[in-house]
Each structure stands twice: as C-alpha cells, then as structure tokens.
Amino acid sequence: MNTNELLYQITLKQIHGVGDVIAKNLIAYCGSASAIFKAKRDELLKIPQVGEYVAQFILNGKSDAELFKRAEQEVHFIEDNNIKPLFFTESAYPNKLKHCHDAPILLFYKGNADLNKEKIVSVIGTRNATEYGKQQTEKLIRELSAENILVVSGLAYGIDVYAHKAALANNLDTVGVLAHGLDELYPSLHTNIANKMIHQGGLLTEFISQTNPDKENFPKRNRIVAGMSDAVIVVESKRSGGALITAEIAHTYNRDVFAFPGRAEEEFSAGCNMLIKRNKAGLIENAADFLYAMGWEQAPAKKLKSIQFSLPVNLSEDENQIINLIKDSQPVHVDEICNKLQLTPGKASGLLLQLEFGNLIKSLPGKLYALN
Numbered sequence: 001m002n003t004n005e006l007l008y009q010i011t012l013k014q015i016h017g018v019g020d021v022i023a024k025n026l027i028a029y030c031g032s033a034s035a036i037f038k039a040k041r042d043e044l045l046k047i048p049q050v051g052e053y054v055a056q057f058i059l060n061g062k063s064d065a066e067l068f069k070r071a072e073q074e075v076h077f078i079e080d081n082n083i084k085p086l087f088f089t090e091s092a093y094p095n096k097l098k099h100c101h102d103a104p105i106l107l108f109y110k111g112n113a114d115l116n117k118e119k120i121v122s123v124i125g126t127r128n129a130t131e132y133g134k135q136q137t138e139k140l141i142r143e144l145s146a147e148n149i150l151v152v153s154g155l156a157y158g159i160d161v162y163a164h165k166a167a168l169a170n171n172l173d174t175v176g177v178l179a180h181g182l183d184e185l186y187p188s189l190h191t192n193i194a195n196k197m198i199h200q201g202g203l204l205t206e207f208i209s210q211t212n213p214d215k216e217n218f219p220k221r222n223r224i225v226a227g228m229s230d231a232v233i234v235v236e237s238k239r240s241g242g243a244l245i246t247a248e249i250a251h252t253y254n255r256d257v258f259a260f261p262g263r264a265e266e267e268f269s270a271g272c273n274m275l276i277k278r279n280k281a282g283l284i285e286n287a288a289d290f291l292y293a294m295g296w297e298q299a300p301a302k303k304l305k306s307i308q309f310s311l312p313v314n315l316s317e318d319e320n321q322i323i324n325l326i327k328d329s330q331p332v333h334v335d336e337i338c339n340k341l342q343l344t345p346g347k348a349s350g351l352l353l354q355l356e357f358g359n360l361i362k363s364l365p366g367k368l369y370a371l372n
Helices: 003-014 020-030 033-038 041-045 052-062 065-080 131-147 159-169 188-199 217-227 242-252 267-277 287-294 317-329 334-341 345-357
Strands: 084-087 106-111 120-124 150-153 174-177 201-205 231-234 256-259 361-364 368-371
Touching (some): 003 106, 041 052, 120 131, 217 242, 231 287, 242 256, 242 267, 317 345, 317 361, 317 368, 334 345
Parallel strands (some): 120 231, 150 174
Antiparallel strands (some): 106 201, 361 368
16 A cells, blocks of 8 residues: 555545546546646646636645645554555456446445455345345345355445345355445444454445545445446335435446336335336346346356458448457457447447447347347
C-alpha cells in the first residue's frame, strides 16, 4: 500500500464538487491523485469537464489543511483495522464495477473473497420479507452452491441478510455492501453475521469511517451492488423501494435482472411482478431457470472447430473491431466490448444490433456475443 498516494486519493474523494466521474477524468489526464494536487490552474482547465468552478474546488482543496488531516486519520484507521483500500486503477478493484461510468474511485474492503470472481450474483429484496421470500432465498442459494458464485447483497434486514446467511450456510463467499464507513455496522443486529462474513466473504464500502448511514447513501450503495455483479436477482419487493432502485441501476449498467413472481394480491411481490410485466426482469422460479438464462449450466467441454472467417468489406471501422474482438476471444461480454474498444453502452448496443441483423454475430444469455 502506497500510503502517500492513498492520502491524496482520500483527500481527492473529499473535495466538494469533484465526483467520481470528474475524478476519473482528472486521473486519466494527470496520471495519479497526487499529480492532480500538483497541477496548476491553467493545466486543470485544459482537462475536459473541468471548468472554473471545479478547478477552484481543487485549488482550494490543495490548501485545506483539514482535508489532509482527515485523510491522515483515515489512513491510520485503515492500517489499524486491516482494511484494504481499492483504487479504481488497481487490479484488485472489482473489474465489473470498474466499467460503470459512475463507479467509486476508491473502495474500502475488509474480507478475504475475490471481488473479481468469475460468477458474481447480487440477491436483493424487501426489508419486510415474508416466509415465502425467506424460503425462496434459501432455496435459490442452496441450489446455486455448486456454482462457486460470490453472493452480494446489502446486509439490510429481510432478503439481504437471508441471502448472506444462506451463502454462509452453503459455503459460498458473500460480500455485504454498506452505506456507511467500516467503523460501525448498520443495522447493529447483524454484527455477528458481519464478523462471519469477514472470514467468508467480506464487507465493502465507498465511505470513509465516521460516515453515518444517511438516507442518501443507500442509492449510492445500490449502484455498487448492481455494478459489481453479473446479474441481480430480486426475490421480493414492493412497488417502490431500494430493490427496484438497484434493478433500475442494473439496467443502465447492462446487467441481467431476474425476479421471482408472486401472487397478484401480495404486497411484497408487487414490485417483482411489475418488473416482469414491464420486461425489466426475467421470470425465474428456481436456480435452474437462472443458470439456463445466464448460460451457466454445466456442459461437457466441446472441441472447438477451426473456423475460417472473412469480414464483409462494407463494415464500419467500429464494426470490424467488434468482429475481430469476438473472433479472438468469443464469447465476449458487452462490458468487455465497451471497455476494450472505448465505446459507450448505447453505441455498442447499436453496433451489435446491426451485426446481429447482418447475421454476423449472435446474442447469447448473460449479454455475451459470439460469431454466427
């Protein structure tokens, strides 16, 4: 851990007016957090998205002794409590989350699970879980136990904590994403299970210590739950609430969303039924449905045939690059296409659709693409 650089990273995180999107832009141009604080006004103003106001916020931050003092306190807290700071440029940072445009620049992690596991699933739902919701959660995770997935949730009351408990009981790593710093736990009733998770998964947050679990922090927490996973499963939810917010965020990140259906008159299934009706979630009744939809079913390895493939001459440069990327490492996830070719999700989706219409590629479950 580079303590000096971490000090600047935490200070940057505290500067008013510099959010995660602008911060990542600053890092891209300056090279590091410490370099941002050494840049002069005219250098900052040359960076896209950095106008007079943002430049002044940064310059004010450079001379704010209190910001650096608070960052020093946080560095000591991290060292004293065996916390792993994860900057977005580091390999240990959740790779799936890294590709989300508004992902946090810095995370704080306490645990032993691999946050870049091949299969990561977020299981979420209402805090007021019914017996049906509890049973479905426990059954789902028990049936997924052979897949060696990482189970992610928010360690809240209801479906969240049932998902964590079921993961622990079935020897699966599970990570709780928090809406506050790692110096406390909310709700405190879950302290015992959180301690177990540190040894079989972990606790993850973007918030420095002494950050309270304020209402506005929970939607921020939800974007991490959605972004670091391959898919989001909503077990139970009312027509409004945190689970539906997470599902909506997952859509913007090109994540697969699934929901368990419930009775028409059941209050805590209304949100799931609405997601399904509006084609915002795939209907699943068990783990087998989910594994099939994701293309994660166990299947005998097949010997791949050598395929001779020639590109049509009338493709655009971007389309050619997509075809070549898929040809070299198919199947390819849409996030990898966006990341490697520097395409926005919207532009990538349009190009992929055109290539599908041209019968050059095919869409597979789990937002994967392969040659036709």
